[in-house]
Amino acid sequence: MKRILVQDTLDKIGKEVLLKGWVNTRRDHGKIVFIDLVDRSGLIQVVAQSTIVPELAAGFVVAIEGTVRNRPENMINPKIETGKIELEARKIEVIAKSEVYPFDMGKPDLEVELPTLLDYRGLTLRHPKVHAIFKVQEVVIDSFRRSLQEKGFVEFQAPGIIPAIPEGGTEVFEVQYFDHKAYLSQSPQLYKSLLVSSFERVFSVNQIYRAEPSVTTRHIAEATSLDAEFGFIEDWTEVRDMAEYVIKYVLRSVGEKCVKELELFGATLPKVAERIPTIKLREAQQIIYERTGRDHRQEKDPDPEDEREICRWSSEEKDSELVFISHYPTKTRPFYTYPDEADPEYNQGFDLIGRGVEWMTGGRRIHDYETLLSHAKQWGIDPEKISLYLQGFKYGMPPLGGFAFGAERITMHILGLTNIREASVFPRDMERVDLRLSTQANGGDEDSSAFEQLLDFLNQAAIDYQLFEHKPVFTSEEAAKVRGTKPEQGAKALVMYADRNPIMVVLPGNLKVDVKQLKADLGFKDIKMATPEEVRKLTGVEIGAVPPFGNLFKMSLYVESKLSANYEIAFNAGRHDRSIKMKYADFIKLTKPQIGSFSAQVA
């Protein structure tokens, strides 16, 4: 039988079907068992006699064959889409088991804190509410595309690596690019403008990177930028109107396609007036002054409280939760922004503010080559560094402008999320790239810390050991000399990659590893020595000073059987100038290594 989706069971009443999906919850009534089965299309209740139900719990992947039945009148559940029917199971097969979930997934709300939400991203994404966030995001991005395609815009793929920082201010990530420095793109701005000279109207959906050393609820280091740019405009209001068309299109699409998702969050789309109001920055500041007495009339930029206040004003006076602010001081915006003819102190750039924060930024750009060149110089930018960009202008550029939305921000503010990280499937910020960086092994002055870690570990285990201070040593022989031990007593710790996983191999100081034997003995296909850099990264310790405690660095530990010939062993304690001597038996007891035979005489 062919698998069908939960949503397609609705018109299969009385028919035999095969469903596959995850067990969401299981309600056991003794002889009868209810299982809520979910797949990508929805949730359905399965009823089964307990005799045919295998061991099952939330998270299990199952295939269930049975008959779709109408539920008795009094057992209809209006809360779920398939509430009028259920699947009477005939056969339940477990496709994959699941560990017990670390938190409750069966509840309408996922009650976890942000770090837990992100640490278990693979799991939390299964929750309907979390799911809904990314459904909305998909519609945001898709409708952005459609809105522009309808206006004759061409999509292009913006590069992620850029040669130079074209503008000061924003912090960018530097990357090692072969023998040169390059940067991760913080905006496709220059590329999209350049493309106007060949395609007239372009847009892109791409990742942008910002190395701002800040942790806020509305910034992430990697974001999805929705960019558009087009030529042959008469003035900047045409750019604004296009942006207005796009955002209205996007909001309308979300309203139509995400009814359920919005409902889950109790979210409503922002009110938008027939025409989104537009005010100049100075006007906005005047309004704020009159409403609150806060005098920011000379500020170059609205602060977060100003943005919230102007949204309140717009909401109350103009019946619009979205508002454009235009005409920022020319000097505070990038070199390519078009100064206003009437008052060149201010420019034809604008932001779209919604629900108290910036949703979009855009403006008209300078298209005249000579003007652009002189602006670049005034802004302290070397024209050489933006020669590719200038090229488009040198050979004929129509008047142009454009704008950019942040997909995560829009998602966040439509749904009323409090932290933008919730609106990014895999958010990157200063402290996190999938996992908290602080929990990862890292470089730095780890010499002492690996040393201290080791001592802590030994002290906690409450075993006897001797600590030696000595001049720095770098070879097993030297070490044996300064410690007054025999070379074979030295426990030499080598870091290797076995089938790409770091492992630690320990053997007597006078012997070397026989890689062939090691492979054969431990059943690895591929073994190679870690480079000194890799060792430092993995252990925080220089080669030669690595203590034979693989467990401290979360590596599997393999010990050469010949080491057991020593009553006591000695090794460097994470520093070249510190050694530890301890009983072999204690070492084995503490580290519980795998023991094997893989040494060879030093030639």
Next chain:
RNA sequence: GGACCCGUGGUGUAGCCUGGCCUAACACGCGUCCCUGUCAAGGACGAGAUCGCCGGUCCGAAUCCGGUCGGGUCCGCCA
């Protein structure tokens, strides 16, 4: 970079201010048993935390103080 707040079983929280009835509470989850109509199932019983870590004050610390590590919020920054 600045200010403030938080760290208690697997998860989410109470307790802290006003130290001792804390042998640490509650909800969910988990385990065993009961249950043929539940749908956030229900019932009975049970396991699970030396209260982030280190130090100090005190007869006595989850509770007060200092340090440290981790987390969060607001502000700055965000061309």
